[in-house]
Amino acid sequence: MSALHEINQNVRNIKPLVSSVLTRRASQIKEELRQGAKKPYKDVIDICWDDSHRAGVKPLSFVRQVLATCIYPQLMKSDRLPVDVKQRAQTLLRGCNGGSVGSYADTDTAEMINSISAFIKRRDGGASAGDIYVTPGSLWSLTTFLTALVNRGSLRTGVLTPVPGHCTTISVLTGMGAVAAPYHLSEEHGWELNVEELRRALESAQRTCNPVALYIINPGSPSGHVQSRASIQEVIRFVSENKLFLLANEVYQDCVYGEKRGFVSYKRVLGEMGPPFADTVELASFHSVSKGLTGESGLRCGYVELVNLDPAVKRCMATVFSLNNCAPTMGQIALDLMLNPPQPGDPSYPLYEMETQNIWNMLVHNVKRAFEVINGLPNFCCQAVEGGTFTFPRLHLPPKAIQRAKDMGLEPDTFYCIRLLEEAGLMAGPGCENGQKDGTYHIRFSIMTTEETMEEALRRLSRFHTQFTKDFA
Amino acid sequence: MNPTVKKVEYAVRGPIVTRAMELEKELSEGVKKPFSEVIKANIGDAHAMGQQPITFFRQVLALCSYPQLLNDSTFPEDAKSRARRFLQSCGGNSIGAYSNSQGIEYVRQNVARYIKQRDGGVPCDPDDIYLTTGASDGIVTILKLLVCGEGATRTGVMISIPQYPLYSAALAELDAVQINYYLNEEKCWSLDIGELQRALDEARSHCNPRALCIINPGNPTGQVQSRRCIEDVIRFAAKERLFLMADEVYQDNVYADGCQFHSFKKVLFEMGPEYSNTVELASFHSTSKCYMGECGFRGGYLEVVNMDGEVKDQLTKLESVRLCSPVPGQALMDLVVNPPQPGEPSYDNFIKERTATLSALAEKAKLTERMLNTVEGIRCNPVQGAMYSFPRITIPEKAVKEAVDNGHKPDMFYCMTLLEETGICLVPGSGFGQKDGTYHFRMTILPPADKLKVLLSKLKEFHQKFTKQYA
Numbered sequence: 001m002s003a004l005h006e007i008n009q010n011v012r013n014i015k016p017l018v019s020s021v022l023t024r025r026a027s028q029i030k031e032e033l034r035q036g037a038k039k040p041y042k043d044v045i046d047i048c049w050d051d052s053h054r055a056g057v058k059p060l061s062f063v064r065q066v067l068a069t070c071i072y073p074q075l076m077k078s079d080r081l082p083v084d085v086k087q088r089a090q091t092l093l094r095g096c097n098g099g100s101v102g103s104y105a106d107t108d109t110a111e112m113i114n115s116i117s118a119f120i121k122r123r124d125g126g127a128s129a130g131d132i133y134v135t136p137g138s139l140w141s142l143t144t145f146l147t148a149l150v151n152r153g154s155l156r157t158g159v160l161t162p163v164p165g166h167c168t169t170i171s172v173l174t175g176m177g178a179v180a181a182p183y184h185l186s187e188e189h190g191w192e193l194n195v196e197e198l199r200r201a202l203e204s205a206q207r208t209c210n211p212v213a214l215y216i217i218n219p220g221s222p223s224g225h226v227q228s229r230a231s232i233q234e235v236i237r238f239v240s241e242n243k244l245f246l247l248a249n250e251v252y253q254d255c256v257y258g259e260k261r262g263f264v265s266y267k268r269v270l271g272e273m274g275p276p277f278a279d280t281v282e283l284a285s286f287h288s289v290s291k292g293l294t295g296e297s298g299l300r301c302g303y304v305e306l307v308n309l310d311p312a313v314k315r316c317m318a319t320v321f322s323l324n325n326c327a328p329t330m331g332q333i334a335l336d337l338m339l340n341p342p343q344p345g346d347p348s349y350p351l352y353e354m355e356t357q358n359i360w361n362m363l364v365h366n367v368k369r370a371f372e373v374i375n376g377l378p379n380f381c382c383q384a385v386e387g388g389t390f391t392f393p394r395l396h397l398p399p400k401a402i403q404r405a406k407d408m409g410l411e412p413d414t415f416y417c418i419r420l421l422e423e424a425g426l427m428a429g430p431g432c433e434n435g436q437k438d439g440t441y442h443i444r445f446s447i448m449t450t451e452e453t454m455e456e457a458l459r460r461l462s463r464f465h466t467q468f469t470k471d472f473a
Numbered sequence: 474m475n476p477t478v479k480k481v482e483y484a485v486r487g488p489i490v491t492r493a494m495e496l497e498k499e500l501s502e503g504v505k506k507p508f509s510e511v512i513k514a515n516i517g518d519a520h521a522m523g524q525q526p527i528t529f530f531r532q533v534l535a536l537c538s539y540p541q542l543l544n545d546s547t548f549p550e551d552a553k554s555r556a557r558r559f560l561q562s563c564g565g566n567s568i569g570a571y572s573n574s575q576g577i578e579y580v581r582q583n584v585a586r587y588i589k590q591r592d593g594g595v596p597c598d599p600d601d602i603y604l605t606t607g608a609s610d611g612i613v614t615i616l617k618l619l620v621c622g623e624g625a626t627r628t629g630v631m632i633s634i635p636q637y638p639l640y641s642a643a644l645a646e647l648d649a650v651q652i653n654y655y656l657n658e659e660k661c662w663s664l665d666i667g668e669l670q671r672a673l674d675e676a677r678s679h680c681n682p683r684a685l686c687i688i689n690p691g692n693p694t695g696q697v698q699s700r701r702c703i704e705d706v707i708r709f710a711a712k713e714r715l716f717l718m719a720d721e722v723y724q725d726n727v728y729a730d731g732c733q734f735h736s737f738k739k740v741l742f743e744m745g746p747e748y749s750n751t752v753e754l755a756s757f758h759s760t761s762k763c764y765m766g767e768c769g770f771r772g773g774y775l776e777v778v779n780m781d782g783e784v785k786d787q788l789t790k791l792e793s794v795r796l797c798s799p800v801p802g803q804a805l806m807d808l809v810v811n812p813p814q815p816g817e818p819s820y821d822n823f824i825k826e827r828t829a830t831l832s833a834l835a836e837k838a839k840l841t842e843r844m845l846n847t848v849e850g851i852r853c854n855p856v857q858g859a860m861y862s863f864p865r866i867t868i869p870e871k872a873v874k875e876a877v878d879n880g881h882k883p884d885m886f887y888c889m890t891l892l893e894e895t896g897i898c899l900v901p902g903s904g905f906g907q908k909d910g911t912y913h914f915r916m917t918i919l920p921p922a923d924k925l926k927v928l929l930s931k932l933k934e935f936h937q938k939f940t941k942q943y944a
Contacts, residue, residue: 001751001753001779001780001781002619002683002716002753002780002781002784003781003783003784004781004783004784004787006619006621006683007618007619007621007784007787008617008618008619008620008621009621011617011618011787011790011791012787014790014791014794016790016793017793020793049571051564051565051570051571052569052570053563053564053565053567053569053570054564054565054567054570054571055565056565057565058567059567059569061539064538064539065539067538067539068535068536068538068539068542069535071531071534071535071538072531072532072534072535074547075535075542078545078547080545096769097518097520097521098518098520098521098522098523098524100520100521100526100769101769101770102519102520102526102765102766102767102768102769102770103518103519103520103521103768103769104516104518104521104768104769105769136606136771136799137796139795139796140795143795147475147478147646148474148475148478149474149475150475151474151475151476168794168796171794172794175617175791175794295569296569297569297570297571297796298563298567298568298569298570298571298572298797298799298800298801299568299569299799299800299801300606300771300796300797300798300799300800312474313474316474316475316478319478320478320646323642323646326607326768326769326771328606328769328770328771328799328801328802329769329770330538330769330770330799330801331799
């Protein structure tokens with residue numbers, strides 16, 4: 001039998017997710033409730049992750065109608081489905097080998113690539129798209145891209161990663177023997193990105209690894225910050241000066257709420273900056289069907305757009321992106337529908353418009369409520385959420401609570417979240433999982449949930465927080 | 474750049490396929506060619522070649538995608554109740570929610586039940602099941618877990634030659650050591666323990682052999698290993714302390730008389746506790762092959778047997794990093810392991826469709842072997858199972874020389890010429906590995922019977938012409 005010491009060290013080095021403790025306990029609590037246990041709550045509200053369907057948000061009808069028709073083409077005869085649904089399904093099936101969604105979906109079919117290119121062109125005011133690969137999701141895209149860059153050598157490959165950021169990014173890097181070199185977002189300024197901090201982070205990283213890339217999440221997650229054009233330009237100049245790959249995770253581009261600014265893609269800004277930047281900065285942009293108004297995380301599909309890659313690197317990328325790739329057909333269909341939704345005049349347009357508008361209004365409402373409620377509580381504050389689907393409020397924990405946590409061998413915000421789950425039946429993620437400045441504590445929760453769920457969650461959070469503050473005064 | 478990536482090749486989708494697609498485009502643009510269509514017999518994609526999906530599966534999946542259809546009277550009741558039950562196991566009752574990273578528990582329970590029944594009652598714990606994105610995902614994950622060490626202690630993995638190129642590509646990418654063991658062409662591509670021993674002993678000098686991969690039924694060779702052979706392999710793995718990786722995705726594709734699929738797990742347990750308590754095994758299955766052919770859904774599972782608890786935790790952790798496998802694939806796997814039962818409304822049609830697909834494949838397997846063996850210079854072993862034929866071809870010396878002079882492998886040259894002259898797309902044997910000095914190609918038996926006949930007769934003509942041309 002293989003023993004632990006015979007397992008890949010990089011895999012062993014991956015830190016288990018802190019919230020897996022919470023997930024396990026939440027399952028147990030749900031079971032206890034099912035068995036009739038008496039608790040101050042009748043159900044567990046899970047807003048730890050931004051999984052919109054799990055949180056009660058409904059899938060978009062048009063997307064699901066087309067998917068069902070593609071899966072079971074007999075539905076073309078049904079008089080219950082709108083004409084444009086059937087037409088779309090027909091077109092999509094023509095693009096499938098053998099006319100079936102069961103065949104391997106060649107991820108480099110002209111139709112799919114053209115569809116994505118057209119979307120990018122429309123979004124970015126006319127500039128043509130770079131090299132596009134359809135993938136089983138943005139995490140896969142990132143992992144695969146890094147596979148081509150990461151070298152096994154005495155000096156480990158490093159990637160500058162945002163704090164706070166996604167815990168999965170760190171796991172991916174650790175798992176491939178690379179280093180995540182953190183750069184801190186500026187909480188006091190709404191979690192904005194500071195180029196001086198990027199410089200500091202790079203210099204620090206260069207002492208212990210070979211930094212090759214800068215990973216950005218815009219709109220930010222869990223930070224909720226949306227970068228200004230000027231900020232994006234600064235970042236582009238920075239990577240150009242320091243010859244770093246720029247990896248832009250833009251999966252939340254549909255979710256921008258602030259009145260200050262809209263979403264502008266890194267690709268667009270890069271193009272508009274003209275030479276030398278436009279021709280030389282190596283950029284990979286990631287998008288996916290998992291987030292935003294589409295929210296089809298379970299279908300696993302996204303794309304990556306690569307720009308200005310050196311020909312040798314391009315060839316490498318072509319290899320890694322085709323090996324083991326096969327974005328599921330249903331995911332690819334959802335991607336195509338997300339990028340090419342019904343247009344005014346199409347039979348499905350009114351319903352699509354209404355459903356997306358409802359989700360949009362819900363998000364705007366939740367963002368406002370979360371901001372109001374949290375900032376109204378003592379020892380609790382949060383920055384405005386300009387985009388994305390999380391809020392990352394700061395906890396000012398009483399020293400007694402911090403001590404109690406340490407005595408139990410827990411991070412203070414993990415301790416807070418465990419108590420929140422036990423006493424209020426509310427599951428949020430501890431800030432330590434996403435990264436934060438030493439000595440600061442946060443929680444993370446999703447605002448991508450129904451308004452009723454958000455109200456109830458905020459009510460429970462308020463009550464719990466007030467009590468917690470009292471208990472550890 | 475990562476130097477190991479440069480070593481990675483993936484034959485099945487390589488330059489031949491690119492050229493085939495170019496030719497298709499040219500044909501559609503009206504360019505004149507010596508053929509009217511490109512026949513792609515290179516990839517194991519059944520639906521692409523016209524195999525029909527199982528109606529019941531598609532009905533349940535459609536209902537899961539758009540639950541409003543549960544009110545539609547054209548769907549049978551059993552499909553509806555399956556869809557309802559599955560949706561209950563999904564977050565927010567939607568297939569669009571992330572699932573638990575190990576896979577939906579309800580599905581894993583059904584997979585465990587299927588395995589137990591298939592294996593004559595050998596117990597199966599749902600916690601030992603991981604739902605994966607096709608079998609490939611599971612295979613690569615296990616390899617990732619096992620690869621460690623440096624230099625002479627770097628992990629070595631035994632793979633059969635000829636092999637499915639996913640393995641060699643994955644090993645190259647992980648920078649693991651590939652240990653080749655040759656299947657015996659003269660004995661119907663069977664596995665030879667003496668050959669396993671030779672390969673292993675030689676490998677020990679430059680790496681640390683940890684795992685042994687077997688594909689049964691075989692790809693590209695189509696052999697179905699005998700029970701005796703499986704026992705021998707298990708004994709070998711036990712003796713040499715190797716982790717067995719059994720790729721069993723073609724387990725329903727068995728055609729030859731006298732051949733039967735025996736799962737590694739079943740045989741392991743029937744060999745008694747000396748083996749069943751110690752030999753580490755990972756078995757892989759998928760929704761892409763057999764009678765389903767649903768490659769596009771990316772459904773699969775892996776089952777681990779006798780894995781150390783701490784090691785299993787590492788596996789679980791590694792799977793959690795990639796979030797989850799596609800939920801529609803999990804739904805489909807659920808249906809595959811739990812198909813319609815006698816008495817249920819959809820049962821008769823299900824059996825009819827499954828039987829039709831499998832018997833068509835059996836017919837085509839026999840047809841392929843028969844026709845190819847009428848060609849002088851082509852020798853084809855019986856296609857006992859899976860979806861491919863891997864015949865040996867004799868390439869005249871002159872042709873070998875011309876190929877080599879132009880920097881091509883001789884069988885690649887043969888296949889490229891075949892493609893240009895007949896529109897038939899096959900994969901050269903060099904992509905799968907073969908004994909030095911021998912040449913093969915892999916073709917699938919998937920094209921519809923009438924097209925397959927055309928393919929085989931054109932192939933015969935071509936081979937005769939080619940042989941004469943380079944005499």
